[in-house]
Amino acid sequence: MIAQLLHWVILVLIIAQFVLAIMADDLPNNMKKLVLLSRHKSIGLTVFALALVRLGWRWGNATPPLPSTLKPYERLLARGTHALLYVLLLVVPFTGWIMSSAHGFPVSWFGVFQLPDLVAKNHDLSEVLEETHETLAWTLAALVALHAGAALKHHFILKDDVLRRMLPSSKPEGTEP
Numbered sequence: 018m019i020a021q022l023l024h025w026v027i028l029v030l031i032i033a034q035f036v037l038a039i040m041a042d043d044l045p046n047n048m049k050k051l052v053l054l055s056r057h058k059s060i061g062l063t064v065f066a067l068a069l070v071r072l073g074w075r076w077g078n079a080t081p082p083l084p085s086t087l088k089p090y091e092r093l094l095a096r097g098t099h100a101l102l103y104v105l106l107l108v109v110p111f112t113g114w115i116m117s118s119a120h121g122f123p124v125s126w127f128g129v130f131q132l133p134d135l136v137a138k139n140h141d142l143s144e145v146l147e148e149t150h151e152t153l154a155w156t157l158a159a160l161v162a163l164h165a166g167a168a169l170k171h172h173f174i175l176k177d178d179v180l181r182r183m184l185p186s187s188k189p190e191g192t193e194p
């Protein structure tokens with residue numbers, strides 16, 4: 018229930034992240050851009066924290082086994098995609114945070130508290146990190162598309178319970194209804 022809920026909350030937040038970043042990108046350097054980017058930073062840090070909670074939860078609670086019908090290469094692909102998604106859920110926000118520090122902009126979480134600067138202001142580094150952040154964010158988007166495609170294939174073509182068991186209301190395997 019907790020793992021499933023976190024999964025869908027993170028999805029909604031990631032969508033918001035792309036909307037905010039793309040809206041901000043189209044604007045000249047004005048107040049509106051700063052507000053959008055500061056929301057983007059706060060939500061990004063929330064994703065970082067929730068991804069850590071999710072990994073912590075996963076460590077202490079077994080996940081249901083992959084369907085036994087999967088071929089060995091499909092098993093590898095599913096495990097590899099999931100692992101890479103977890104890595105990107107941490108690395109994308111982290112590169113955003115270092116990039117902001119290198120730009121010389123402080124990072125706060127919805128104005129409630131300010132996070133430490135990870136590096137000193139450095140123009141060249143900030144340019145590299147900006148590219149890195151954007152490339153990794155779009156890699157995450159591509160991987161999510163692959164992942165969602167696989168989930169939909171399980172639901173509509175293979176007609177198994179892989180997508181259904183991700184609903185927060187679903188019962189863990191082996192329990193009575």
Ligand code: HEM
Pocket residue numbers: 031034035038039042054057058059060061062064065106109110111112113114117124147150151154155157
């Ligand atoms: C899951 C989390 C995140 C995602 C998916 C994400 C995604 C993106 C994307 C796609 C862009 C580029 C938009 C474009 O121009 O094409 C962007 C830009 C940006 N991101 Fe993030 N981001 C995340 C977290 C963060 C965090 C935590 C911070 C800072 C603390 C941050 C700071 C920024 C900044 C400052 C820019 C604008 C760069 C510029 O044009 O100057 N991001 N982000």
Ligand code: HEM
Pocket residue numbers: 024027028031075080081082083099100102103106161164165166168169179180181182183
């Ligand atoms: C930001 C977007 C998303 C991220 C970062 C993400 C990440 C993940 C990760 C890391 C897992 C592995 C769970 C584990 O074994 O610990 C997972 C499982 C799953 N995801 Fe996503 N996901 C996203 C979007 C979606 C979407 C849009 C769908 C459906 C259309 C979906 C359907 C599923 C399903 C069905 C599983 C369960 C697989 C199983 O039971 O073995 N996900 N997701």
